Amino acid sequence: MLTSALRLGIAAIAGLAVALPAAAETRITYKSAKSGSSYYQMGVQIAEAMKAGTDGGIIVTVEESQGSVQNVMETRARGGDYVFTTPPALVGLAQAGKAMFEGKSSPKFDEIRALFPIPSLTMHFVMSKSSGVTDFAGMEGKTILLGKGSFGATEGEKYLKLFGLEGKVTLAEVELSNAVPALKNGQIDGFVTAGSYPAPNVIEAAASTDVTVLSLSDDQITQSKRSKLVIPAGTYAGQDADITTTSLPVVAYTTTDMDEDTAYTLTKTFWETKVKMSEDAPWWKGVDEALMATISGKIHPGAQRYYSEIGFTLTEAQK
Template identity: 25%
Template sequence: MSNTEEEKTVKHSLIGAFAAVVSLAAPAVAQQHLSITTGGTGGVYFPMGGGIAELISQNLEGYSAVGEVSGGTVENMARIFNGDADFAMGIADTVSQAASGTGAFEGRQVPVRTIAAIYAAPMQIVVLDEGPIQTLQDVKGTRFSIGAPGSGNEVNTTTVLGANGISFDDLGRTERLSYTETADGMRDGVVDGGLWASTAPTSSIMSLSASRDLRLIGLSDEEVAAIIEQDESFVPFTMPEGIYPGVEAPVQTVALSNALVAHEDLDEELAYQVTKLLHENAEYLVSIHPAARDMTEEFMVNGASVPLHPGAQRYYEEIGLEIPDRLRP
Protein backbone atom coordinates (compact mmCIF):
# COMPACT_ATOMS: atom_id res chain seq x y z
CA MET A 1 0.00 0.00 0.00
CA SER A 2 1.40 3.42 -0.95
CA ASN A 3 1.77 6.20 1.55
CA THR A 4 -1.02 8.10 -0.21
CA GLU A 5 -3.40 5.12 -0.01
CA GLU A 6 -2.44 4.55 3.62
CA GLU A 7 -3.08 8.19 4.43
CA LYS A 8 -6.49 7.97 2.75
CA THR A 9 -7.35 4.85 4.74
CA VAL A 10 -6.33 6.45 8.01
CA LYS A 11 -8.21 9.62 7.10
CA HIS A 12 -11.38 7.69 6.29
CA SER A 13 -11.06 5.72 9.53
CA LEU A 14 -10.69 8.88 11.55
CA ILE A 15 -13.68 10.45 9.84
CA GLY A 16 -15.74 7.32 10.52
CA ALA A 17 -14.67 7.24 14.14
CA PHE A 18 -15.46 10.93 14.59
CA ALA A 19 -18.89 10.42 13.02
CA ALA A 20 -19.56 7.51 15.36
CA VAL A 21 -18.56 9.57 18.39
CA VAL A 22 -20.78 12.44 17.29
CA SER A 23 -23.65 10.00 16.66
CA LEU A 24 -23.27 8.48 20.11
CA ALA A 25 -22.88 11.83 21.84
CA ALA A 26 -25.77 13.62 20.17
CA PRO A 27 -28.61 12.01 22.17
CA ALA A 28 -26.82 12.71 25.46
CA VAL A 29 -26.43 16.36 24.54
CA ALA A 30 -30.12 16.62 23.58
CA GLN A 31 -31.38 14.77 26.65
CA GLN A 32 -32.59 16.97 29.51
CA HIS A 33 -32.42 15.32 32.91
CA LEU A 34 -35.25 16.04 35.36
CA SER A 35 -35.30 15.51 39.12
CA ILE A 36 -38.47 14.56 41.00
CA THR A 37 -37.94 14.93 44.75
CA THR A 38 -40.12 12.50 46.68
CA GLY A 39 -39.83 11.17 50.24
CA GLY A 40 -38.48 8.25 52.23
CA THR A 41 -38.23 4.79 50.67
CA GLY A 42 -40.88 3.40 53.03
CA GLY A 43 -43.68 5.80 52.06
CA VAL A 44 -45.89 6.44 49.04
CA TYR A 45 -43.97 9.42 47.65
CA PHE A 46 -40.87 7.46 46.62
CA PRO A 47 -42.53 4.77 44.47
CA MET A 48 -45.06 7.27 43.10
CA GLY A 49 -42.35 9.74 42.13
CA GLY A 50 -40.33 6.93 40.61
CA GLY A 51 -43.32 5.82 38.57
CA ILE A 52 -43.87 9.35 37.28
CA ALA A 53 -40.16 9.58 36.42
CA GLU A 54 -40.43 6.36 34.42
CA LEU A 55 -43.45 7.71 32.53
CA ILE A 56 -41.52 10.83 31.59
CA SER A 57 -38.38 8.94 30.56
CA GLN A 58 -40.30 6.49 28.38
CA ASN A 59 -42.75 8.89 26.76
CA LEU A 60 -41.35 12.42 26.52
CA GLU A 61 -38.72 12.66 23.80
CA GLY A 62 -35.62 14.53 24.91
CA TYR A 63 -36.23 14.02 28.63
CA SER A 64 -35.13 11.56 31.26
CA ALA A 65 -36.24 11.75 34.87
CA VAL A 66 -35.37 10.17 38.20
CA GLY A 67 -37.11 10.07 41.58
CA GLU A 68 -34.92 11.33 44.40
CA VAL A 69 -35.17 10.27 48.05
CA SER A 70 -35.87 13.13 50.49
CA GLY A 71 -37.08 13.88 53.97
CA GLY A 72 -40.56 14.79 52.71
CA THR A 73 -42.57 17.86 51.78
CA VAL A 74 -40.67 20.50 53.76
CA GLU A 75 -37.36 19.45 52.22
CA ASN A 76 -39.02 19.12 48.81
CA MET A 77 -40.25 22.69 48.91
CA ALA A 78 -36.74 23.86 49.83
CA ARG A 79 -35.37 21.97 46.82
CA ILE A 80 -37.92 23.63 44.52
CA PHE A 81 -37.05 27.03 46.02
CA ASN A 82 -33.32 26.46 45.50
CA GLY A 83 -33.69 25.05 41.99
CA ASP A 84 -32.41 21.63 43.08
CA ALA A 85 -35.47 19.79 41.75
CA ASP A 86 -37.80 20.20 38.77
CA PHE A 87 -40.83 18.48 40.32
CA ALA A 88 -41.79 17.56 43.86
CA MET A 89 -44.33 15.48 45.74
CA GLY A 90 -46.02 17.38 48.55
CA ILE A 91 -48.93 17.31 51.00
CA ALA A 92 -51.49 20.07 50.66
CA ASP A 93 -51.16 22.00 53.92
CA THR A 94 -47.35 22.16 53.79
CA VAL A 95 -47.34 23.12 50.10
CA SER A 96 -49.86 25.85 50.90
CA GLN A 97 -47.63 27.18 53.68
CA ALA A 98 -44.67 27.19 51.30
CA ALA A 99 -46.61 29.16 48.69
CA SER A 100 -47.76 31.74 51.24
CA GLY A 101 -44.49 31.96 53.18
CA THR A 102 -46.09 30.92 56.46
CA GLY A 103 -45.53 28.21 59.05
CA ALA A 104 -42.22 26.44 58.49
CA PHE A 105 -41.59 28.80 55.56
CA GLU A 106 -42.02 32.09 57.42
CA GLY A 107 -40.17 34.77 55.45
CA ARG A 108 -39.34 32.46 52.54
CA GLN A 109 -42.18 32.23 50.05
CA VAL A 110 -41.80 29.40 47.53
CA PRO A 111 -43.19 30.11 44.02
CA VAL A 112 -44.71 26.64 43.68
CA ARG A 113 -47.53 25.61 41.35
CA THR A 114 -49.62 22.44 41.04
CA ILE A 115 -49.28 19.96 38.20
CA ALA A 116 -51.83 17.47 39.54
CA ALA A 117 -53.27 16.17 42.79
CA ILE A 118 -52.41 12.45 42.83
CA TYR A 119 -53.97 10.90 45.92
CA ALA A 120 -55.71 11.79 49.15
CA ALA A 121 -54.83 11.31 52.80
CA PRO A 122 -58.28 11.17 54.41
CA MET A 123 -58.86 11.97 58.06
CA GLN A 124 -59.93 8.56 59.35
CA ILE A 125 -61.61 8.72 62.76
CA VAL A 126 -61.56 5.11 63.91
CA VAL A 127 -63.26 3.91 67.10
CA LEU A 128 -64.16 0.64 68.76
CA ASP A 129 -67.59 -0.47 67.63
CA GLU A 130 -68.72 -1.24 71.19
CA GLY A 131 -67.36 2.05 72.52
CA PRO A 132 -69.10 5.34 73.38
CA ILE A 133 -68.15 7.34 70.27
CA GLN A 134 -70.94 7.65 67.69
CA THR A 135 -70.26 11.17 66.36
CA LEU A 136 -67.34 13.60 66.34
CA GLN A 137 -68.69 15.43 69.37
CA ASP A 138 -68.71 12.16 71.31
CA VAL A 139 -64.91 12.13 71.54
CA LYS A 140 -65.29 14.49 74.50
CA GLY A 141 -64.53 12.66 77.71
CA THR A 142 -62.99 9.63 75.96
CA ARG A 143 -59.52 8.17 75.70
CA PHE A 144 -58.57 9.48 72.27
CA SER A 145 -55.27 9.37 70.37
CA ILE A 146 -54.36 12.60 68.59
CA GLY A 147 -51.10 11.40 67.00
CA ALA A 148 -47.43 11.25 67.96
CA PRO A 149 -45.91 14.43 69.49
CA GLY A 150 -44.87 16.91 66.83
CA SER A 151 -46.34 14.82 64.01
CA GLY A 152 -48.39 16.04 61.10
CA ASN A 153 -51.13 13.78 62.41
CA GLU A 154 -51.26 15.81 65.64
CA VAL A 155 -51.52 19.03 63.62
CA ASN A 156 -54.35 17.58 61.52
CA THR A 157 -56.24 16.31 64.58
CA THR A 158 -55.93 19.75 66.14
CA THR A 159 -57.56 21.27 63.05
CA VAL A 160 -60.36 18.70 62.73
CA LEU A 161 -61.35 18.90 66.39
CA GLY A 162 -60.64 22.60 66.91
CA ALA A 163 -62.68 23.70 63.90
CA ASN A 164 -65.64 21.98 65.52
CA GLY A 165 -65.25 23.44 68.97
CA ILE A 166 -63.35 20.57 70.58
CA SER A 167 -60.08 21.17 72.43
CA PHE A 168 -57.72 18.54 73.76
CA ASP A 169 -58.83 19.61 77.26
CA ASP A 170 -62.29 18.27 76.37
CA LEU A 171 -60.92 14.75 75.97
CA GLY A 172 -61.08 12.40 78.92
CA ARG A 173 -57.48 11.41 78.32
CA THR A 174 -55.33 12.72 75.50
CA GLU A 175 -53.12 10.01 74.04
CA ARG A 176 -50.18 11.09 71.88
CA LEU A 177 -49.50 7.85 70.04
CA SER A 178 -48.24 6.74 66.65
CA TYR A 179 -50.60 4.87 64.33
CA THR A 180 -49.24 1.50 65.43
CA GLU A 181 -49.39 2.48 69.11
CA THR A 182 -52.95 3.73 68.72
CA ALA A 183 -54.00 0.44 67.12
CA ASP A 184 -52.28 -1.51 69.91
CA GLY A 185 -54.03 0.60 72.56
CA MET A 186 -57.42 0.05 70.95
CA ARG A 187 -56.73 -3.66 70.64
CA ASP A 188 -55.92 -3.79 74.35
CA GLY A 189 -59.03 -1.77 75.23
CA VAL A 190 -57.15 1.16 76.80
CA VAL A 191 -57.83 3.63 73.96
CA ASP A 192 -61.33 4.36 72.62
CA GLY A 193 -60.32 5.75 69.25
CA GLY A 194 -57.97 7.88 67.24
CA LEU A 195 -57.50 9.86 64.07
CA TRP A 196 -55.38 8.54 61.21
CA ALA A 197 -54.30 11.10 58.58
CA SER A 198 -53.10 8.61 56.00
CA THR A 199 -53.92 6.73 52.83
CA ALA A 200 -56.74 4.23 53.04
CA PRO A 201 -56.82 1.36 53.61
CA THR A 202 -54.12 1.75 56.24
CA SER A 203 -52.22 -1.35 57.33
CA SER A 204 -52.44 -0.64 61.08
CA ILE A 205 -56.23 -0.24 60.87
CA MET A 206 -56.55 -3.39 58.76
CA SER A 207 -54.48 -5.28 61.31
CA LEU A 208 -56.63 -3.97 64.17
CA SER A 209 -59.84 -4.93 62.36
CA ALA A 210 -58.73 -8.57 62.41
CA SER A 211 -59.18 -8.69 66.19
CA ARG A 212 -61.64 -5.89 67.06
CA ASP A 213 -64.87 -4.64 65.51
CA LEU A 214 -64.36 -1.06 64.37
CA ARG A 215 -66.42 1.89 63.21
CA LEU A 216 -65.47 4.89 61.08
CA ILE A 217 -66.97 8.17 62.32
CA GLY A 218 -68.42 10.24 59.52
CA LEU A 219 -68.50 14.03 59.53
CA SER A 220 -71.64 16.06 58.93
CA ASP A 221 -71.83 18.66 56.15
CA GLU A 222 -71.48 21.38 58.77
CA GLU A 223 -68.41 19.75 60.32
CA VAL A 224 -66.76 19.39 56.90
CA ALA A 225 -67.50 23.05 56.10
CA ALA A 226 -66.07 24.20 59.45
CA ILE A 227 -62.78 22.37 58.83
CA ILE A 228 -62.39 23.75 55.30
CA GLU A 229 -63.21 27.25 56.52
CA GLN A 230 -60.37 26.98 59.03
CA ASP A 231 -57.90 25.48 56.56
CA GLU A 232 -58.65 25.53 52.83
CA SER A 233 -55.99 22.86 52.25
CA PHE A 234 -58.61 20.30 53.24
CA VAL A 235 -61.08 18.99 50.67
CA PRO A 236 -64.31 16.98 51.08
CA PHE A 237 -63.72 13.26 50.74
CA THR A 238 -65.85 10.13 50.87
CA MET A 239 -64.39 6.82 51.97
CA PRO A 240 -66.02 3.97 50.07
CA GLU A 241 -68.14 1.16 51.41
CA GLY A 242 -66.01 -1.86 52.28
CA ILE A 243 -62.76 0.05 52.72
CA TYR A 244 -62.43 -1.84 56.03
CA PRO A 245 -64.32 -4.85 57.41
CA GLY A 246 -67.65 -3.70 58.84
CA VAL A 247 -67.83 -0.45 56.85
CA GLU A 248 -71.13 -1.05 55.10
CA ALA A 249 -71.80 2.44 53.73
CA PRO A 250 -69.75 5.38 52.39
CA VAL A 251 -68.27 7.61 55.11
CA GLN A 252 -67.97 11.38 54.65
CA THR A 253 -64.80 13.05 55.91
CA VAL A 254 -62.12 15.49 54.74
CA ALA A 255 -58.73 14.84 53.23
CA LEU A 256 -55.43 16.46 52.43
CA SER A 257 -54.28 15.90 48.89
CA ASN A 258 -50.80 14.83 47.90
CA ALA A 259 -49.78 16.44 44.65
CA LEU A 260 -47.06 16.71 42.06
CA VAL A 261 -45.91 20.33 42.04
CA ALA A 262 -43.24 22.42 40.33
CA HIS A 263 -41.65 25.86 40.31
CA GLU A 264 -43.79 28.47 38.57
CA ASP A 265 -40.95 29.04 36.07
CA LEU A 266 -41.00 25.44 34.82
CA ASP A 267 -41.35 25.38 31.03
CA GLU A 268 -45.05 25.61 30.18
CA GLU A 269 -44.96 22.99 27.43
CA LEU A 270 -43.17 20.53 29.72
CA ALA A 271 -45.78 21.10 32.44
CA TYR A 272 -48.51 20.54 29.84
CA GLN A 273 -46.98 17.28 28.60
CA VAL A 274 -46.41 15.90 32.11
CA THR A 275 -50.00 16.72 33.10
CA LYS A 276 -51.23 14.96 29.95
CA LEU A 277 -49.05 11.93 30.76
CA LEU A 278 -50.50 11.65 34.28
CA HIS A 279 -54.06 11.92 33.05
CA GLU A 280 -53.61 9.33 30.32
CA ASN A 281 -51.69 6.88 32.51
CA ALA A 282 -53.68 6.89 35.76
CA GLU A 283 -54.04 3.09 35.72
CA TYR A 284 -50.29 2.70 35.45
CA LEU A 285 -49.84 4.84 38.57
CA VAL A 286 -52.41 2.68 40.38
CA SER A 287 -50.21 -0.31 39.53
CA ILE A 288 -47.29 1.52 41.17
CA HIS A 289 -49.34 2.24 44.31
CA PRO A 290 -53.10 1.80 44.87
CA ALA A 291 -53.32 5.25 46.48
CA ALA A 292 -53.44 6.66 42.92
CA ARG A 293 -56.98 5.33 42.49
CA ASP A 294 -58.06 8.70 43.92
CA MET A 295 -56.74 10.41 40.78
CA THR A 296 -59.97 11.19 38.97
CA GLU A 297 -60.04 14.16 36.59
CA GLU A 298 -61.90 16.23 39.16
CA PHE A 299 -59.51 15.33 41.97
CA MET A 300 -56.44 16.15 39.85
CA VAL A 301 -57.69 19.75 39.75
CA ASN A 302 -59.82 20.29 42.85
CA GLY A 303 -57.37 18.52 45.14
CA ALA A 304 -54.80 21.25 44.50
CA SER A 305 -53.99 23.54 47.43
CA VAL A 306 -52.06 26.14 45.39
CA PRO A 307 -52.77 27.53 41.91
CA LEU A 308 -52.16 25.39 38.85
CA HIS A 309 -49.09 25.78 36.67
CA PRO A 310 -50.15 27.51 33.42
CA GLY A 311 -49.19 24.43 31.41
CA ALA A 312 -51.33 22.19 33.61
CA GLN A 313 -54.24 24.64 33.43
CA ARG A 314 -54.03 24.65 29.63
CA TYR A 315 -54.32 20.87 29.51
CA TYR A 316 -57.22 20.69 31.96
CA GLU A 317 -59.14 23.35 30.04
CA GLU A 318 -58.53 21.46 26.79
CA ILE A 319 -60.23 18.34 28.20
CA GLY A 320 -63.16 20.41 29.43
CA LEU A 321 -62.52 20.68 33.16
CA GLU A 322 -63.69 23.75 35.06
CA ILE A 323 -60.91 25.59 36.89
CA PRO A 324 -61.92 27.24 40.19
CA ASP A 325 -60.83 30.86 40.50
CA ARG A 326 -58.65 30.00 43.51
CA LEU A 327 -56.54 27.71 41.30
CA ARG A 328 -55.95 30.06 38.40
CA PRO A 329 -52.31 31.27 38.18
Protein backbone atom coordinates in the same frame (compact mmCIF):
# COMPACT_ATOMS: atom_id res chain seq x y z
CA MET B 1 -7.40 3.82 -1.49
CA LEU B 2 -8.46 6.14 1.36
CA THR B 3 -6.53 9.37 1.72
CA SER B 4 -5.01 10.28 5.07
CA ALA B 5 -7.52 13.11 5.50
CA LEU B 6 -10.47 10.81 4.85
CA ARG B 7 -9.13 8.23 7.31
CA LEU B 8 -8.84 10.92 9.98
CA GLY B 9 -12.37 12.11 9.29
CA ILE B 10 -13.85 8.60 9.63
CA ALA B 11 -11.91 8.03 12.83
CA ALA B 12 -13.20 11.30 14.29
CA ILE B 13 -16.81 10.45 13.45
CA ALA B 14 -16.43 6.99 14.99
CA GLY B 15 -14.99 8.49 18.15
CA LEU B 16 -17.85 10.97 18.37
CA ALA B 17 -20.41 8.18 18.05
CA VAL B 18 -18.85 6.31 20.94
CA ALA B 19 -18.81 9.44 23.09
CA LEU B 20 -22.53 10.21 22.62
CA PRO B 21 -25.00 8.76 25.19
CA ALA B 22 -27.26 5.98 23.97
CA ALA B 23 -30.45 7.80 25.01
CA ALA B 24 -31.52 10.88 26.94
CA GLU B 25 -32.71 10.25 30.47
CA THR B 26 -34.36 12.74 32.80
CA ARG B 27 -34.01 12.18 36.53
CA ILE B 28 -36.61 13.58 38.94
CA THR B 29 -36.71 13.67 42.73
CA TYR B 30 -40.23 13.19 44.14
CA LYS B 31 -40.73 14.18 47.78
CA SER B 32 -44.02 13.49 49.49
CA ALA B 33 -44.35 11.91 52.94
CA LYS B 34 -42.96 9.49 55.52
CA SER B 35 -42.19 5.98 54.34
CA GLY B 36 -45.01 3.61 55.21
CA SER B 37 -47.66 6.26 54.57
CA SER B 38 -50.16 6.08 51.72
CA TYR B 39 -48.59 9.16 50.11
CA TYR B 40 -45.16 7.54 50.07
CA GLN B 41 -46.72 4.50 48.40
CA MET B 42 -48.31 6.82 45.84
CA GLY B 43 -44.87 8.27 45.13
CA VAL B 44 -43.54 4.80 44.44
CA GLN B 45 -46.48 4.10 42.13
CA ILE B 46 -45.91 7.37 40.27
CA ALA B 47 -42.21 6.53 39.90
CA GLU B 48 -43.07 3.14 38.41
CA ALA B 49 -45.70 4.69 36.12
CA MET B 50 -43.28 7.34 34.85
CA LYS B 51 -40.61 4.77 34.06
CA ALA B 52 -43.06 2.51 32.24
CA GLY B 53 -44.96 5.33 30.53
CA THR B 54 -41.81 6.98 29.13
CA ASP B 55 -39.89 3.75 28.36
CA GLY B 56 -37.29 4.74 30.91
CA GLY B 57 -37.03 8.31 29.65
CA ILE B 58 -37.96 9.69 33.06
CA ILE B 59 -36.55 8.07 36.19
CA VAL B 60 -38.15 9.20 39.46
CA THR B 61 -36.42 8.76 42.82
CA VAL B 62 -38.80 8.90 45.79
CA GLU B 63 -37.47 10.69 48.89
CA GLU B 64 -38.95 10.32 52.35
CA SER B 65 -40.31 13.55 53.83
CA GLN B 66 -41.33 14.76 57.26
CA GLY B 67 -44.35 16.53 55.81
CA SER B 68 -45.80 19.11 53.46
CA VAL B 69 -44.19 22.13 55.14
CA GLN B 70 -40.72 20.64 54.67
CA ASN B 71 -41.55 19.87 51.04
CA VAL B 72 -42.39 23.52 50.37
CA MET B 73 -39.39 24.83 52.31
CA GLU B 74 -37.01 22.73 50.25
CA THR B 75 -37.91 24.56 47.05
CA ARG B 76 -35.48 27.24 48.28
CA ALA B 77 -32.52 24.95 47.62
CA ARG B 78 -33.80 22.62 44.91
CA GLY B 79 -33.54 22.84 41.14
CA GLY B 80 -35.65 21.93 38.13
CA ASP B 81 -35.61 18.23 38.93
CA TYR B 82 -37.69 18.63 42.11
CA VAL B 83 -41.33 17.52 42.39
CA PHE B 84 -43.15 17.61 45.72
CA THR B 85 -46.64 17.27 47.13
CA THR B 86 -48.51 19.63 49.43
CA PRO B 87 -52.00 21.08 49.94
CA PRO B 88 -52.50 24.20 47.77
CA ALA B 89 -53.26 26.22 50.90
CA LEU B 90 -49.67 25.79 52.11
CA VAL B 91 -48.29 27.16 48.86
CA GLY B 92 -50.46 30.23 49.34
CA LEU B 93 -49.21 30.68 52.90
CA ALA B 94 -45.59 30.30 51.79
CA GLN B 95 -45.98 32.87 49.04
CA ALA B 96 -47.62 35.29 51.49
CA GLY B 97 -45.05 34.60 54.23
CA LYS B 98 -47.77 33.71 56.73
CA ALA B 99 -48.29 31.15 59.54
CA MET B 100 -45.49 28.56 59.59
CA PHE B 101 -43.67 30.48 56.83
CA GLU B 102 -43.58 33.80 58.68
CA GLY B 103 -40.03 35.15 58.62
CA LYS B 104 -38.97 32.40 56.21
CA SER B 105 -40.02 33.97 52.91
CA SER B 106 -38.10 33.24 49.74
CA PRO B 107 -38.43 34.41 46.11
CA LYS B 108 -38.39 30.71 45.20
CA PHE B 109 -41.85 30.30 46.71
CA ASP B 110 -43.25 32.56 43.99
CA GLU B 111 -41.85 30.18 41.38
CA ILE B 112 -43.87 27.17 42.62
CA ARG B 113 -46.12 25.76 39.88
CA ALA B 114 -48.67 22.93 39.96
CA LEU B 115 -48.52 19.82 37.79
CA PHE B 116 -51.48 17.58 38.71
CA PRO B 117 -53.79 16.74 41.65
CA ILE B 118 -53.33 13.54 43.65
CA PRO B 119 -55.74 11.87 46.14
CA SER B 120 -56.96 14.20 48.87
CA LEU B 121 -55.93 13.95 52.52
CA THR B 122 -58.86 12.27 54.23
CA MET B 123 -59.39 12.44 57.98
CA HIS B 124 -59.92 9.14 59.80
CA PHE B 125 -60.92 8.94 63.47
CA VAL B 126 -60.40 5.26 64.26
CA MET B 127 -61.73 3.86 67.56
CA SER B 128 -61.61 0.32 68.89
CA LYS B 129 -65.03 -1.33 69.12
CA SER B 130 -64.21 -2.25 72.73
CA SER B 131 -64.00 1.46 73.60
CA GLY B 132 -67.72 1.79 72.85
CA VAL B 133 -67.14 5.12 71.08
CA THR B 134 -69.46 5.80 68.15
CA ASP B 135 -69.30 9.61 67.95
CA PHE B 136 -67.04 12.50 68.97
CA ALA B 137 -68.75 13.09 72.29
CA GLY B 138 -67.94 9.51 73.25
CA MET B 139 -64.20 10.22 72.98
CA GLU B 140 -64.27 12.06 76.32
CA GLY B 141 -62.12 10.27 78.87
CA LYS B 142 -60.48 8.06 76.25
CA THR B 143 -56.81 7.75 75.23
CA ILE B 144 -56.22 8.98 71.70
CA LEU B 145 -53.10 8.90 69.53
CA LEU B 146 -52.67 11.97 67.33
CA GLY B 147 -49.05 11.51 66.30
CA LYS B 148 -46.68 14.44 65.84
CA GLY B 149 -45.79 16.90 63.12
CA SER B 150 -48.21 15.64 60.48
CA PHE B 151 -51.29 17.24 58.97
CA GLY B 152 -53.41 14.55 60.63
CA ALA B 153 -51.99 15.41 64.06
CA THR B 154 -52.53 19.14 63.63
CA GLU B 155 -55.99 18.68 62.17
CA GLY B 156 -56.95 16.15 64.83
CA GLU B 157 -55.94 18.55 67.58
CA LYS B 158 -57.99 21.28 65.91
CA TYR B 159 -61.08 19.06 65.83
CA LEU B 160 -60.73 18.18 69.52
CA LYS B 161 -60.82 21.91 70.32
CA LEU B 162 -63.66 22.65 67.91
CA PHE B 163 -65.88 19.90 69.28
CA GLY B 164 -65.33 20.61 72.99
CA LEU B 165 -62.88 17.82 73.76
CA GLU B 166 -59.75 19.84 74.54
CA GLY B 167 -58.36 18.63 77.86
CA LYS B 168 -61.00 15.90 78.03
CA VAL B 169 -59.02 13.16 76.29
CA THR B 170 -55.64 11.68 77.12
CA LEU B 171 -53.15 12.14 74.30
CA ALA B 172 -50.90 9.09 73.94
CA GLU B 173 -47.15 9.57 73.59
CA VAL B 174 -46.82 6.97 70.85
CA GLU B 175 -45.60 7.31 67.26
CA LEU B 176 -48.33 7.03 64.65
CA SER B 177 -46.40 4.16 63.07
CA ASN B 178 -47.20 2.15 66.21
CA ALA B 179 -50.91 3.01 66.22
CA VAL B 180 -52.22 -0.40 65.16
CA PRO B 181 -50.31 -2.52 67.72
CA ALA B 182 -51.10 0.07 70.42
CA LEU B 183 -54.80 -0.21 69.54
CA LYS B 184 -54.70 -4.01 69.56
CA ASN B 185 -53.03 -4.27 72.99
CA GLY B 186 -55.35 -1.69 74.55
CA GLN B 187 -52.64 0.95 75.07
CA ILE B 188 -54.89 3.43 73.25
CA ASP B 189 -58.63 3.62 72.54
CA GLY B 190 -58.24 5.19 69.13
CA PHE B 191 -56.03 7.08 66.72
CA VAL B 192 -56.32 9.90 64.22
CA THR B 193 -54.73 9.66 60.80
CA ALA B 194 -54.95 11.59 57.54
CA GLY B 195 -54.32 9.97 54.20
CA SER B 196 -56.08 9.03 51.04
CA TYR B 197 -58.67 6.34 51.45
CA PRO B 198 -58.40 3.43 51.77
CA ALA B 199 -55.61 4.28 54.23
CA PRO B 200 -53.13 1.40 54.81
CA ASN B 201 -52.99 1.79 58.60
CA VAL B 202 -56.80 1.86 58.81
CA ILE B 203 -57.02 -1.23 56.60
CA GLU B 204 -54.57 -2.95 58.94
CA ALA B 205 -56.44 -1.85 62.06
CA ALA B 206 -59.83 -2.94 60.70
CA ALA B 207 -58.44 -6.30 59.58
CA SER B 208 -56.67 -7.10 62.85
CA THR B 209 -59.18 -5.83 65.42
CA ASP B 210 -62.77 -4.56 65.45
CA VAL B 211 -62.84 -0.79 64.89
CA THR B 212 -65.31 2.03 64.35
CA VAL B 213 -64.34 4.88 62.02
CA LEU B 214 -66.28 7.91 63.21
CA SER B 215 -68.47 10.04 60.98
CA LEU B 216 -68.78 13.81 61.29
CA SER B 217 -72.11 15.63 61.23
CA ASP B 218 -72.78 18.29 58.61
CA ASP B 219 -72.45 20.92 61.34
CA GLN B 220 -69.06 19.57 62.39
CA ILE B 221 -67.89 19.56 58.77
CA THR B 222 -68.99 23.19 58.43
CA GLN B 223 -67.05 24.10 61.60
CA SER B 224 -63.93 22.37 60.27
CA LYS B 225 -63.95 24.54 57.12
CA ARG B 226 -62.82 21.52 55.12
CA SER B 227 -64.38 19.70 52.19
CA LYS B 228 -66.93 16.96 52.84
CA LEU B 229 -65.93 13.48 51.70
CA VAL B 230 -67.83 10.20 51.88
CA ILE B 231 -65.93 6.93 52.29
CA PRO B 232 -68.22 4.27 50.78
CA ALA B 233 -69.50 1.38 52.90
CA GLY B 234 -67.32 -1.68 52.61
CA THR B 235 -64.09 0.25 52.17
CA TYR B 236 -62.81 -1.19 55.45
CA ALA B 237 -63.49 -4.55 57.09
CA GLY B 238 -66.63 -4.41 59.22
CA GLN B 239 -67.73 -1.06 57.78
CA ASP B 240 -71.40 -1.50 56.96
CA ALA B 241 -72.29 2.15 56.34
CA ASP B 242 -70.80 5.17 54.59
CA ILE B 243 -68.37 7.28 56.62
CA THR B 244 -68.80 11.03 56.34
CA THR B 245 -65.58 12.90 57.00
CA THR B 246 -63.44 15.80 55.79
CA SER B 247 -60.66 16.11 53.26
CA LEU B 248 -57.95 18.49 52.12
CA PRO B 249 -56.80 18.58 48.48
CA VAL B 250 -53.20 17.68 47.66
CA VAL B 251 -51.30 18.56 44.50
CA ALA B 252 -47.97 17.63 42.92
CA TYR B 253 -45.84 20.72 42.34
CA THR B 254 -42.54 21.76 40.85
CA THR B 255 -41.03 25.19 40.14
CA THR B 256 -40.40 27.31 37.06
CA ASP B 257 -36.86 25.87 37.06
CA MET B 258 -38.30 22.75 35.43
CA ASP B 259 -38.32 23.00 31.64
CA GLU B 260 -41.65 22.91 29.81
CA ASP B 261 -41.07 19.63 28.01
CA THR B 262 -40.34 17.77 31.23
CA ALA B 263 -43.40 19.25 32.97
CA TYR B 264 -45.51 18.35 29.94
CA THR B 265 -44.27 14.75 29.86
CA LEU B 266 -44.71 14.27 33.62
CA THR B 267 -48.29 15.57 33.48
CA LYS B 268 -49.23 13.66 30.33
CA THR B 269 -47.77 10.39 31.64
CA PHE B 270 -49.53 10.79 34.99
CA TRP B 271 -52.98 11.15 33.47
CA GLU B 272 -52.41 8.47 30.83
CA THR B 273 -51.28 5.89 33.41
CA LYS B 274 -53.78 6.83 36.13
CA VAL B 275 -56.29 4.17 35.02
CA LYS B 276 -53.64 1.46 35.33
CA MET B 277 -52.62 2.80 38.76
CA SER B 278 -56.29 2.73 39.82
CA GLU B 279 -56.38 -1.01 39.12
CA ASP B 280 -53.55 -1.52 41.61
CA ALA B 281 -54.61 1.07 44.20
CA PRO B 282 -58.25 2.28 44.53
CA TRP B 283 -57.27 5.71 45.87
CA TRP B 284 -56.41 6.87 42.33
CA LYS B 285 -60.05 6.47 41.29
CA GLY B 286 -60.89 9.66 43.16
CA VAL B 287 -58.59 11.74 40.95
CA ASP B 288 -60.41 13.26 37.99
CA GLU B 289 -60.89 16.54 36.16
CA ALA B 290 -63.08 17.86 39.00
CA LEU B 291 -60.03 17.96 41.31
CA MET B 292 -58.39 20.51 39.01
CA ALA B 293 -60.59 23.13 40.69
CA THR B 294 -58.70 22.55 43.95
CA ILE B 295 -55.51 24.01 42.42
CA SER B 296 -55.69 27.59 43.64
CA GLY B 297 -52.34 28.81 42.25
CA LYS B 298 -50.55 28.79 38.92
CA ILE B 299 -50.03 25.67 36.83
CA HIS B 300 -46.68 25.07 35.11
CA PRO B 301 -46.73 26.14 31.42
CA GLY B 302 -45.68 22.64 30.35
CA ALA B 303 -48.62 21.13 32.22
CA GLN B 304 -50.91 23.83 30.83
CA ARG B 305 -49.95 22.71 27.32
CA TYR B 306 -51.15 19.18 28.07
CA TYR B 307 -54.39 20.37 29.67
CA SER B 308 -55.08 22.48 26.61
CA GLU B 309 -54.57 19.43 24.38
CA ILE B 310 -57.07 17.28 26.30
CA GLY B 311 -59.63 20.05 26.77
CA PHE B 312 -59.39 20.70 30.50
CA THR B 313 -60.65 24.20 31.29
CA LEU B 314 -58.27 26.22 33.46
CA THR B 315 -59.10 29.38 35.39
CA GLU B 316 -57.28 32.64 34.76
CA ALA B 317 -55.66 32.31 38.18
CA GLN B 318 -54.19 28.95 37.15
CA LYS B 319 -52.55 30.31 33.97
